[in-house]
Amino acid sequence: MLITKEWLQQKGACGGGTRWFNDHFPEGGEYQTVLDALASENRAGYAQWLIQHAGRTNDVLEIQGDFKGSSLFFRGHIRITGHLSVEFHLLAGWGIEAGSGIKAGEGIKAGSGIKAGEGIKAGWGIEAGEGIKAGEGIKAGSGIKAGEGIKAGWGIEAGEGIKAGWGIEAGSGIKAGWGIEAGWGIEAGSGIKAGEGIKAGSGIKAGEGIKAGWGIEAGEGIKAGEGIKAGSGIEAGEGIKAGWGIKAGWGIEAGEGIEAGSGIKAGWGIEAGEDFGIYAGLSLRISQKAAYALVIAKELPKNILLGIFKQLL
Structure with a gap:
């Protein structure tokens, strides 16, 4: 898909985003190439807008071994056999799956699920359209939000709130600076602690x-x-x-x-x-x-x- 100045105008892009695009792609640019350029400058806001309006694709970015970089934005699925680590933002149109851990210095966001064989850690928030699952712990400097369930082999910790459309389950503790809310149950192997309220559609067990x-x-x-x-x-x-x-x-x-x-x-x-x-x-x-x-x-x-x-x- 070719992104052009006319397409941006038709979709109502902001002035700053349009100027950035014209400076970098005066003749237009291929969808993923534009996302790559945004990732090189850590412009997550523009990338989220682009994926929202251009749409998610079924393309799969497959990485063998580990990946370490500044930011990574992809229009489809991200699958990596090893550890996925970015200094700033990690963004996928669909799901993110790693054989070992996932780490971002700032935010992690996926249109569908996020799954890691080890832990998931973000300096800012973690957000998934579907579920979030980690073999070890899940930790976010701000909030954790999932359209479906959140499950960790170890603990779950957020500087702000934790919210799941389905259940929340941790092998050890669950801790949130703000509230904890689940459409289904909340269960922790050790304690559950929230700075604000705790609410579950079914049971709460610690x-x-x-x-x-x-x-x-x-x-x-x-x-x-x-x-x-x-x-x-x-x-x-x-x-x-x-x-x-x-x-x-x-x-x-x-x-x-x-x-x-x-x-x-x-x-x-x-x-x-x-x-x-x-x-x-x-x-x-x-x-x-x-x-x-x-x-x-x-x-x-x-x-x-x-x-x-x-x-x-």
């Missing part, structure tokens, strides 16, 4: 603790090997279960039972599902129950089957 600066919400159950703590409310369509304590700045509400190894505390009310119980202090010794097996709320909850109620003044 081998260690779950902590959110704002609320925690699950369409199904919430389960943590250690404690559960939210700056605002905790809400689950099914049960809530913590190996340690449960604490919410606002209310705690579950469609089924609420169970804590230690105490349960809410700034507002605590409510379990109809015909389900509230259990505090399940992991405590008998001698510790008077001090730690407390259910603290503004009003007495129904169905306290284990624990001592203490009214919050």
